[in-house]
Amino acid sequence: MRILRAADYRVMPWKNGGGTTTEIAVSPNGAGLDEFDWRVSIARVKGSGPFSSFAGIDRTLSVLEGDGIVLDVADRPAVRLTPASAPFAFPADLPTSATLIAGPITDLNVMTRRGRALHTVERLAISQPVDIATRAGSALILCHKGEAVFPEAGSIRLGPLDTLLVGPETPILKVKPARDMTLFVVRIATAA
Known part of the structure; x- marks a missing residue:
């Protein structure tokens, strides 16, 4: 992470x-x-x-x-x-x-x-704590607006446009908004 x-x-x-x-x-x-x-x-x-x-x-x-x-x-x-x-x-x-x-x-x-990696991008508007499934591979969690706190990851805090890069060792990550926020979750996997 x-x-x-x-x-x-x-x-x-x-x-x-x-x-x-x-x-x-x-x-x-x-x-x-x-x-x-x-x-x-x-x-x-x-x-x-x-x-x-x-x-x-x-x-x-x-x-x-x-x-x-x-x-x-x-x-x-x-x-x-x-x-x-x-x-x-x-x-x-x-x-x-x-x-x-x-x-x-x-x-x-x-x-x-193509042939090396695949990706998906998801926009999440969050006003209460949620679990984010990062899945296999890498995930980038971009805090677009607001402030994100990850209480189970040492209380990491992300401000606007900060990103958390997560590897496959963390399949689920709890995020708590410090105030209403928008996140982008980018999931990247190795192509089969």
Whole structure:
């Protein structure tokens, strides 16, 4: 179990040079954009335009802040994502463009390399203690809003945008909100 503080995240340029992303975690540790098995990051999107293409990568996008974004992924119907939308999964190697709804947004971006890793992303609004099933593999619990306390894990506290990285040794984790909060639970498993 490892605490990842928002102040320590690594900022790096987008693959297409159109902005910057804040990397929360990557595996293997220190892997570049062409080498990772999985990667979790936050990006500030200031303008409409094409997404970077990542060959062999599956991606899930969630809007954290702002009015939202409309994604056009290849020949599929356009998808409107807002902070209230469920996380949206799509292949990162399909041509994708985005149109901002009304100004910049901040998004959570989860990517896994096909054949090496699989992922799911869940948004949880919590106002009372709950158990989070982390399942086999790794899980990242991102505190989006509010403050999270993990009483059975040494009373670890996460503030906004802090993350708890949990391995398979912790299949269930109790979380208690210090006040109403929103969490994102990213579950990552090795591909069969």
